[in-house]
Each structure stands twice: as structure tokens, then as C-alpha cells.
Amino acid sequence: MQKTILLLFLVFQNLLWSQSFELVPLGVYGGGDESNLSAYLIGEPGRNEFLSLDAGTIRAGIRVALAQKTFDTTEETVLKSYIKGYFISHGHLDHVAGLIINSPDDSKKNIYAFDDLIDLFKKHYFTNGTWSNFANEGDGPILNKYRYISLEKGRKQPIENTALSVEPFELSHGEYSKSAAVFVENSQGDVVLYLGDTGADRIEKSEKLALLWQRAAALIQSKKLKAVMIEVSFPNSQPETALYGHLTPRLLQEELQSLENLAGKGSLSQFKIIVTHLKPGGNQIELIKGELEANNELGVDYHFPKQGERLLL
Template structure:
């Protein structure tokens, strides 16, 4: 009954993927618009691709307004998990056409954004802190770990949790809350076993009660490579095997029944294209927890 109950819950969020891949496809890199259902108050979870993703969503009749209007009016801000280019390129390139809003990131991520991108040299500083002439279009808001922060011009709040992405380099998980429901988005992350870390373990401890109470609607988490990728060549990423290991660790806290039908949104699969089918097949084969895997497509809206 628990699995059935999970599946028939009413959705709380709408998601519009602007980019879903890791790696070399610059027109389809990590970026997910998330808003409370029946609103257009979107936060952008990472920002590897913006314009091309909005155009794709318009082609799919997700948005009925221009791409410029979506950028300026619907996107209320950006949650950036880490400063690797495949997670920030769209934000940087679209900044001249954007409207005033807030960029949220942890201290280390924000420091890299200000030092290497919006610094007045590699790109104009559209922010309100840092080097060069301050255009002050964006407010740079540094997130304190595990502190609930309101997301401006929305009804949502966010808590940030550190992730290990080629230890000691840090990425971020964002726990987004609206009313009494939640969504969890993880930036790039390696498995605790490989990273010699406990960051995922601590995150699972934090969210397990929300899964048991059916308040957490789903988890966005990366699987960059198939299982044949050597451990030494993972570079802070997950495979189906290591994702399932982590979900089993989570199930020890929630009980297996609580994860039946629970939505796991797979992000950051890396090209070439033939890898995608292999990753999907391996996840399906190893899915003894009976979670519901979702493979988002660029520009195709879904609900959580």
C-alpha cells in the first residue's frame, strides 16, 4: 500500500528542464526550472543552458510567451550548485539580457563565480559584489549551510548541504521547500565510498524523515557514467551501481517500503548517446528498491 500511496499523491511542483546532460553538448547542459504548481515563480537549479532550453520549451508549448519574457519574468533567481562551466555557462552568457534577480550559492561557489566569471575581465560584473565595475543587476546571496533561506519573489525557501565532487572540491545539494512539501536537487556528486566522505550519508539522515512523511516529492541526482567506468575515472560522479548503493543507505533510514514508487530524477548523463541507453538499462536492472526513475528531456514539463 505504501508504494501505491506514494504514486497517487498530488503533485506540488512543476519542472521544466532547460538542460539535462553532462559533458560536451553546450546547448543542453544542467539547468532545471522548478516552481510551485500553478505558478510561474521559477527558480533555476543550475544554469548550464538557458536560452536554448527556453526555446525548446516554447517549441513544446510549455510557455506561451517569448524566450526573453521567460528569462526576465518567469525565472526569479538561480541556485548554483558549483562553479564548473557546464553549470553556469548559460547564466553568464544570458546575463546581458536578463532582469534583476538573485544568484544563490555557497561561499566557495560564490567566490569562484566572482573571481573567475563576473570579475570585470573575463565578463562584466553584473553582480553587486566583487571586482570591476559593479553593474548590480544580480544580487549575490551567499547561503549558509543548513540554514533556511527565502527565495526572493517566490513562496519557496532553500537549505544548502555540501556534497563532495572530487574531494575536497565541494558541490551543493538544495532542499527546496514550499508550504509543507519539498524537492531535493543535488549538483554533481561522487559516492561517499569513492570520495572518502560522509556528505551523502549526512544528507540522507536529514531527508529520511521527509520521505517517511511523504513530504519530499522527489530527488534530482546525477548518474554521469555507466557501471563499466573505472572508479579512478569517475571524477566525482555516480554510476548506476553507486547510485543504488547510496539509495540502499537511504533505505536503511526510511525502510524499503517508503521508497517504493518514490521519484528519482536522473540528471547529468554524459555523452556519447549510446551511454544513455546503457545507464537506463543498468538502473532498471538494479532497481530492487522499486523507485520510480524519471529521465527528464529538455523542454518537456513534468510534475512532482
């Protein structure tokens, strides 16, 4: 019996070490359920040193991960010690609520974001009118738990207390909000691309995704890019005039076609696309999944993450 357990343990360790990234979603939806909103822990396998990509839901996600034995520790340990920092793509509540609500119980760490987002936190969230200032700049009294680290477009930023670094890009997310994407790189130079909420270039009248795809295409050609995490919020029936800076299956497929044009024909065959930010309501989620799979001419490997379930990339 003990030998079997040991063997299983070794098999699991081997599986972990042969992969580049470990991803544990703490929340996967783009609205509708406050216990399951965008937040993805990413780290090198087996190290328990994670960067949280957005932070819509934290504690409820940790609870699900513990219940599923994804982590074998306490809620407090995951929050305070496994999560080493937060990357925040933009200020919408479904991306920041978990961070704000759990700030009193959290440990000292960094928040990585573009300056616009840091300003928004200083003005609206970590301020006395709406909460308390748990960060290191802005309204007094300053509680100094979080340190804002200002990201610069295209400049690689190491993530403290992890082996990761991020390279940020801007995204266009409707008329009223900017958003951001990061290429997350591990110590081997392998990369996962995470996008916060984004519209399509054609709808947004933008070239933000085109710029991002140039970088991604080079990483696909050098076989360094392991996966792209990108949103699809609405089914195809959503009018293009009412997208509010989001994607549908059709628009994602258009954008992936642009990526394939740059990376080379067939380059996205079996490539992992992790679909984030589905908005629940009616049968929307099933519709979105069906529409993605039904028109998958590029042959990508769509994956729909589940809260608390570890994914190795």
C-alpha cells in the same frame, strides 16, 4: 468547440493545482552538448515563479520549452520574469555557462550559493578579464544586476519573489571541487531534493551523502519528499578510479540503499528518482538507463527528464 477548450483548460488547471511542484528542465546533460546542460526551473504549479536549479543552459532550453508549448509567452518573458533567481551548486561550466552568457539580457535577480562559489564567480566569471561584473560585489565597474545571497549549511533561505525556500547541504565532488544540494520547499511544506554533481561517500571517503540521507529519510517518513533529483554521469564500466566525483548506476543504487536503510524497508518503492547529468557519448545514455532499470531492487520510479518538457510532482 469552445466548451471543449474550456473543459480541457479546467482539467489542466486542476491537474496543476493538485500537484506540489512544476519542473521544467532547460538542460539535462552533464556535458557534450552546450545546448542542453544542467538547468531545472522549479516552482509551484501555474505561478510562473521559478528558481533555476543550476544554469548550464538557459536560452536554448527556453526555446525548446516554447516550441513545445510548455510556456505560452516570449523568450524574453521567461528569462526576465519567470526566472526569479538561480541556485548554483558549483562552478563547473556545465552548471553556470547559461547564466553568464545571458547576463546582459537578464533582469535583476539573486544568485543563491555557498560562499566558495560566490568567490569563484568574483574571481573568474563576473570579472573584467573573462566577462563583465554583472553582480553586486567584486571587480569594478559593478553593474549590480545580480545580488549574491550567501547560503549557510542547514539554514533555510527564502527565495525572493517565489513561495519557495531552500535548505542547502554540502556535497563532495572529486578532488578539486565542492558541490551543493538543496531541499526546495513550497508553501505547503512539500519538498524536492536537488543535488548538484556528487560522488558516492565510499569513493569520496566522505559522509556528505550520509548526512543528506538522514534529512531525506525523515522527509520520506513524513511523506513530504516528492522526488530526489540526482546525477548519474557514467555507466558501470567506468573505473572507480576515474569517476572525477560522479556517480554510476551501481553507486547510485548503493547510495539509495543507504537512504532506504534510514527511511525504512520498502520506503522507496515507487519513489520518484529524477536522473540528471547523464554524459552523452557513444551509447552511454542507453547503457546508463538499462543498468538502472536492470538492477532496481528497491523498486524506485526512475525518471529521465527531457529538455523543455514540464513535469508535475
